[in-house]
Amino acid sequence: MTFLRTHRTLATVIAFVLAYVVIKLLSVLPLVDGGPLLNGYYIQLIALVGINIVMTVSLGMVNGFTGQFSIGHAGFMAVGAYTSAMITTVWLHTSTANPWTAYPVFIAAILTGGLLAAAAGYLVGAPSLRLKGDYLAIVTLSANELIRTVIRVTEVLGGPRGLGGIPKLTTLEVVFVFAIVSVVLMRNYLFSSYGRSMKAVRDSEIAAESMAINTTRQKVFVFVFSAFFAGVSGGVFAHLLQFIHPDNFSFVKSLEYLIYLYVGGSTSISGAMVGPAIFTFLPELMRGLQKWRLVPQRHRKEVSA
Amino acid sequence: MALLDVTHLTQFFGGLRAVSDFNIQLEHGEIVGLIGPNGAGKTTVFNVLTGVYTPTSGTIVFDGQNIVGRKTHQIAQAGIARTFQTIRLFGKSSVIDNIKIAYHFRMSYSNTDAFLHTRKYWQGEQIVDDYAIDLLRLFHLEGHADDISGSLPYGAQRRLEIARALATKPKLLILDEPAAGMNPAEADELLEMIHWLRDKFDLTILLIEHQMRVVMGVCERIKVMDFGETICEGVPEHIRNDPRVCEAYLGKGA
Numbered sequence: 001m002t003f004l005r006t007h008r009t010l011a012t013v014i015a016f017v018l019a020y021v022v023i024k025l026l027s028v029l030p031l032v033d034g035g036p037l038l039n040g041y042y043i044q045l046i047a048l049v050g051i052n053i054v055m056t057v058s059l060g061m062v063n064g065f066t067g068q069f070s071i072g073h074a075g076f077m078a079v080g081a082y083t084s085a086m087i088t089t090v091w092l093h094t095s096t097a098n099p100w101t102a103y104p105v106f107i108a109a110i111l112t113g114g115l116l117a118a119a120a121g122y123l124v125g126a127p128s129l130r131l132k133g134d135y136l137a138i139v140t141l142s143a144n145e146l147i148r149t150v151i152r153v154t155e156v157l158g159g160p161r162g163l164g165g166i167p168k169l170t171t172l173e174v175v176f177v178f179a180i181v182s183v184v185l186m187r188n189y190l191f192s193s194y195g196r197s198m199k200a201v202r203d204s205e206i207a208a209e210s211m212a213i214n215t216t217r218q219k220v221f222v223f224v225f226s227a228f229f230a231g232v233s234g235g236v237f238a239h240l241l242q243f244i245h246p247d248n249f250s251f252v253k254s255l256e257y258l259i260y261l262y263v264g265g266s267t268s269i270s271g272a273m274v275g276p277a278i279f280t281f282l283p284e285l286m287r288g289l290q291k292w293r294l295v296p297q298r299h300r301k302e303v304s305a
Numbered sequence: 306m307a308l309l310d311v312t313h314l315t316q317f318f319g320g321l322r323a324v325s326d327f328n329i330q331l332e333h334g335e336i337v338g339l340i341g342p343n344g345a346g347k348t349t350v351f352n353v354l355t356g357v358y359t360p361t362s363g364t365i366v367f368d369g370q371n372i373v374g375r376k377t378h379q380i381a382q383a384g385i386a387r388t389f390q391t392i393r394l395f396g397k398s399s400v401i402d403n404i405k406i407a408y409h410f411r412m413s414y415s416n417t418d419a420f421l422h423t424r425k426y427w428q429g430e431q432i433v434d435d436y437a438i439d440l441l442r443l444f445h446l447e448g449h450a451d452d453i454s455g456s457l458p459y460g461a462q463r464r465l466e467i468a469r470a471l472a473t474k475p476k477l478l479i480l481d482e483p484a485a486g487m488n489p490a491e492a493d494e495l496l497e498m499i500h501w502l503r504d505k506f507d508l509t510i511l512l513i514e515h516q517m518r519v520v521m522g523v524c525e526r527i528k529v530m531d532f533g534e535t536i537c538e539g540v541p542e543h544i545r546n547d548p549r550v551c552e553a554y555l556g557k558g559a
Contacts, residue, residue, distance in 0.1 A: 188421065188422045192422075193409050194409075196402050196405055196409065199402070199406075200395045203395035203397055203398060204395060206377075207393040209378050209381075210355060210377055210381055210387055210389075211386075212381035212382045212407070212410040214376075215378070221416065
């Protein structure tokens, strides 16, 4: 155990690999009658958990560890999703038939999506993070809606119909590799001198500034790389669902990420991984309860009997 | 040449003249006190010196460079470190991290090294670890290195705040009421510590303080302010007997 505590990066990787092995076994071994425990539906949900983990951990970098309040994370996800989908689908017509050409294009596409999202993050963050206080919340909220609205009215991007026909390049393996790499990179950053400066900004911005830390630069940098990871997540997301719609990336989506983050604990990376794991599954597990809302209170006993 | 040379410093807040025509020259190695009744403008002077406010007029030359208009972190990098009237530690970070944060601008590795934990990162962390532990040891805080700084007792928090300021390796240390909330015994310890700091770290010290036993015991020169104006300046004995100072603190005799 002490070994894992001192080699935290390795511990994170081992945890992910173990999780992958278990999930893979459960999706192959015929445990229940007629087939494996985890069918395609569950595998897709687990892939979504992986994407949501990266989204939540990256949001935690800004909200939890730097103490800024960003509430438009889904906007940057949209930028990444649409950029990468445009590259693989509209411009390059990537097919999944030949993985040797499909995957390099896919990786280049999601990284481009991430870079564009980071650029959007810079445009949003650079002016608003100069100010101390809650301005970032207002600006990110409006940026989120602005991005969504622009996509809605842009015919090339599918407009209000959404963008379909995206090749299914995101597999469970892709999600795992993506989640491991992203979480390890962000963890590493947090356990560095720059990570300590982030926490200093959170604890007392005036003191941090007096201790020779360029707080504005630190805040903007964290915000930009957080937007980058959101953009890459968006790319992975688009190639999982194969269809994206502007309303997938509304403020409600941003709120979901805030919920994932604060349920798990905003100042802990493991918390930012537990939150999305629970809350991606919970709505699906409770889907069966939905029909009950049609039944009036006084009849519920009879129906359930 | 003086380490710090402030001339004709004036600071307005709207129509309020918080500091008016403030002048001070600090020679290397001096310990100078700034006193005055509440609201006299002492903390405003500190905030102007450290770049929190940009002065309405006047010049501030520190170590040969004009620092008016520079940002707070640039002034800190130039070599002015401060503590705060109310303690402002990084309360949720560990004691040792507080020191390491102040060392941040001297760290040699880049953002990329931080993401990838390269060899350069490990070397940099080793250096800052050793440095921070050495500094904590000087302030008898090494036993608390991994404690959360907000959980330390009050006196230890004050010591840590001074240690943190020193981690930026300043030439000028500015202390804003270091003895606030201390009992006489603790204040005496502080007196010794200020002398020790100056000799050990080759510092020049400017301090605001209300406890006269500290001010009279430690300062070689004292400046008295009232309503933004400098009313008196000199050695402690001179200040003690100056009628204008008595008037500012106690009011005019009948």
